[in-house]
Amino acid sequence: MSNAEQIDYWNGKVGETWVLMQERMDTALTPVTTALLAAANPQAGEYVLDIGCGAGETTLAVDAAVGETGHAIGLDISEPLLARARQRGEALLSEAEFIAADASTWADEQGFDLIMSRFGVMFFADPLAAFAHLHGLAAPTGRLVFACWQPAARNLWATLPLTALADLLPAPAPADPYAPGPFAFADAARLATILETAGWHDVACHSLPFAMQIGEGDDPIASAIQFNLRIGPAAKAVREAGIGDAAKSVLAAALADHVADGVVSLPGAIWLVTARA
Numbered sequence: 001m002s003n004a005e006q007i008d009y010w011n012g013k014v015g016e017t018w019v020l021m022q023e024r025m026d027t028a029l030t031p032v033t034t035a036l037l038a039a040a041n042p043q044a045g046e047y048v049l050d051i052g053c054g055a056g057e058t059t060l061a062v063d064a065a066v067g068e069t070g071h072a073i074g075l076d077i078s079e080p081l082l083a084r085a086r087q088r089g090e091a092l093l094s095e096a097e098f099i100a101a102d103a104s105t106w107a108d109e110q111g112f113d114l115i116m117s118r119f120g121v122m123f124f125a126d127p128l129a130a131f132a133h134l135h136g137l138a139a140p141t142g143r144l145v146f147a148c149w150q151p152a153a154r155n156l157w158a159t160l161p162l163t164a165l166a167d168l169l170p171a172p173a174p175a176d177p178y179a180p181g182p183f184a185f186a187d188a189a190r191l192a193t194i195l196e197t198a199g200w201h202d203v204a205c206h207s208l209p210f211a212m213q214i215g216e217g218d219d220p221i222a223s224a225i226q227f228n229l230r231i232g233p234a235a236k237a238v239r240e241a242g243i244g245d246a247a248k249s250v251l252a253a254a255l256a257d258h259v260a261d262g263v264v265s266l267p268g269a270i271w272l273v274t275a276r277a
């Protein structure tokens with residue numbers, strides 16, 4: 001099975017939009033990054049692989065943590081996001097390396113002490129084969145730590161805009177819940193089975209609810225509307241239906257209840273997954 005569809009997807013408009021939204025995404029996902037790095041617990045001298053590193057936030061953080069004797073590699077299939085990651089790395093004088101490759105097939109000689117990801121592992125066409133391949137890249141004492149989304153129903157940041165806009169959008173077509181995409185690993189029992197079958201041990205999926213800050217600045221509601229119309233399930237639906245202007249006033253009303261202390265935050269929930277090789 002090939003990841004060609006995802007390679008096209010992340011090298012097109014979506015990759016460019018994620019570059020534009022890099023700072024906003026990193027702010028929105030700060031609680032996830034903090035929890036991920038705490039669970040990963042990178043040590044000086046370790047060799048680390050960051051899967052689907054995007055614009056590099058977690059790769060750059062982990063490379064700083066492993067110090068000069070360690071090394072972090074960020075892998076991604078998206079050229080626009082990798083360009084942004086390299087630009088950020090240069091500005092920070094970081095030694096982190098960013099490589100354009102499909103993580104399900106990329107080969108490297110040295111065993112990784114830590115394989116990690118912030119939302120970059122849910123897009124494999126064949127997750128079992130991909131995680132078996134990643135297991136082969138780990139050192140015998142290596143560990144796997146990643147964040148993925150719990151079901152959409154526990155992620156109001158994703159469902160609120162779609163619910164608010166339901167009357168303006170065509171009824172959603174039935175979809176395969178396990179298809180590559182943000183919610184592919186929402187079912188923790190299925191995910192644990194995939195990882196164990198792929199060779200990983202002591203698999204645990206820890207539940208982490210958090211508040212996702214999607215709007216800030218002088219006009220936090222306008223900022224949150226922009227976020228919703230650029231990233232997430234509603235962005236695609238609104239674009240395809242061509243209802244951008246109508247969507248803005250509906251979203252403004254729906255988001256008004258979620259402003260506090262000058263920011264718009266919506267509930268989110270992830271699985272923080274840990275395993276050892």
Ligand SMILES: C[S@@+](CC[C@H](N)C(=O)[O-])C[C@H]1O[C@@H](n2cnc3c(N)ncnc32)[C@H](O)[C@@H]1O
Nearest residue numbers: 010052053054076077078102103118119120123
């Ligand atoms: C939701 S984004 C997360 C990006 C980044 N980790 C972050 O948290 O901002 C998913 C990333 O996974 C990358 N990706 C998807 N499939 C991949 C694959 N097979 N190999 C490597 N990267 C992949 C995408 O290009 C994209 O950058």
